[in-house]
Amino acid sequence: MNWFTFRFQDFSYSFLSILFEGLPFLLLGSVLSGVIDAFVPGEVFSRILPRNKFAAIALSGALGAVFPMCECGSVVVARRFIRKGLPIASAVTYMLSAPIVNPVVALSTFAAFRGQSPWVMTSLRLALGFLLSVTVGFIVQQAPLEKILNRKILDTLPGKLRTAFRIGAAPGAEQDLNAALAEGGPRSRVLAAIQSATSDFLDVAFFLVVGAAITSVFNTAVNQQFIQPLATNAPLATLAMMGLRFLLALCSTSDAFIAASFVSFPFVAKLAFLVFGAMFDIKLFFLYGLIFRRWFVAALGIGLFTAIAVLCLRLTVLNL
């Protein structure tokens, strides 16, 4: 019996079904992201955060519930917020937690795991995401910023505002997004929201397409009997799923559908896949480099990988 039998029709059938299921959720997240991008100024976050640093970090970990964002968008937004004066620790906590602790991800996770303990999976994913994000936030709070932050970010901290958007209709000089949008009026804001939503959607859909393709090859061409020993060993399965998620670089709004399709893998392995992937994958490795120095990004990845693997494997005692 062959371990690998590729047939394009089977591949395309599985591939298309993953895209059909994931794209609506990705689109929903992107539309919300676009609206927030264009209509919610960064200062709103600063105003609603408490003055107590620890309370501010904890609250930042839950901000995704109100301001949902997928991981690609959250990096861009976090960097914008840092430049607008939001405390670094709070911005980083939001950046890590928003792709998990948000209603779109909760909804998609619940829907994807229908029939596979959806309440447990959704609750644990959100709880672990929040816990780990806040922990990283506390660590960043204690760390010397000049050693962990990217030099470009450090240069902009004193208050130099740079734009993430250039509005063609606005004056050519660089200016703050909100000021430019305000000049253009509601029509410009709507257009900017559409532009932002579409950019986010197509940008992240790229990774969904790649991920769905890899998953479909795995699902249809690889004889599951040959990986069964891996799937039945919880530690091996957990590490393998986390490694796979790192490489797949899926969007957190739709990765649950792909995780759920690994039916022979244990629950904790799928949980680790969902928690780790939304906080650190190959595309985030590069995106985080826009904020942090490379050594810190690497340390963050190793730390998250280890912590999530240990926490998820500890959960096996609950017979999940």
Add this chain to the structure above:
Amino acid sequence: MNKTFSRWLPCATLFAWSFILLFFYFSGRIHALLHPTFRPFALIAGVVMFLLACCFLFLPATAECCTDDGCGHTLGRGLGGRLLTFFVLLVPMCAAAAFSPGGYGAAAVLNRGVISDASALGGAPAPRTAVAAADNSSVTEPPLPSNDNSTPAPQAQAQEPEPTDYLHKNKDGNIVLQVIDLLYAAQDASLIRDFENKRVEFIGQYMPDTVNNVNGKRFKVVRMLMVCCAADARPVAAVVESDQPSNIPEMSWVKVVGDATFPTEGGRVLAVVKAKSVTVTDPPEETMLY
């Protein structure tokens, strides 16, 4: 060139995806891809993508992303990256939509592992009904008892209704059921009593049995059990024993009429149907079980 990437390529991509989603929805091809719960989401996504594409087409796009280092859309940087992005976005989905069949072939089914034992389904929901929706000659009667998709049929059996309350018979007197019903029946003594040696009728896809087929008379009748989408569908199969030599092509849709038996083999109870007739038939409207 920048305008091409910023406006026309996103516009073309959104139109293409919107067309594919809406075509699959309205042509009914989506039935083989998604659970009914998710089909409306695909419709909405198709409409929203169409509207977004129209915005790009008819409204002057003034906001440009990826114009400075403040943008995180790294793939938007550079001609090569942008070309790669739109190639990946457009070509695989269009090719898959063009060549995707309405179901898996035998190789994929075998690779995914055919399940003949309901205990291997784990937490998957039991089917809602044993009434074969595909059989148009059927008379609608109360379905097998089940609890909003979350409780397997054997548990629901605790209410102990009379078999005549839920066993649906067609005009020939055969109990019309689904493949999965036989698997669940094999897990429950009371259901075994209800079905054993009764004439049953069901449809599925023909597949030779290469594992548990000592006398060469057995084959499997397979259906895909879907939870969310075709990617997570698992093949479930009933074992059929027939004295007639079979020259039915692999994965053809067949209707089996026979007597249900539940022998113990290899330490587990197995559903085996002693076939009286096996005929090639048309695929049902819903090829998946939910």
